[in-house]
Amino acid sequence: MTAPVKGPASYFPSIEKKYGRPISEWQALIGASPLTRHMELVSWLKSEHGLGHGHANALVAHTLAENTLAENIGK
Incomplete structure (x- = not known):
């Protein structure tokens, strides 16, 4: 069983649907x-x-948050 997505990422499906662009874009x-x-x-x-x-x-x-995490991992 997968845990429900929480936080900002919980908006991603509706963002992609409404604006027609993938989150990566x-x-x-x-x-x-x-x-x-x-x-x-x-x-x-x-x-x-x-x-x-x-x-x-x-x-x-x-x-x-992802960029900060990536920067901290790179240190």
């Missing part, structure tokens, strides 16, 4: 952005890509 856009602060990225996704606040926030939170 959104994460690549976030990673390529010159912006680095959480709320700057959220605002950018909302204004430039039409995402709702909750969806943008979930994508940014998850992506930044």
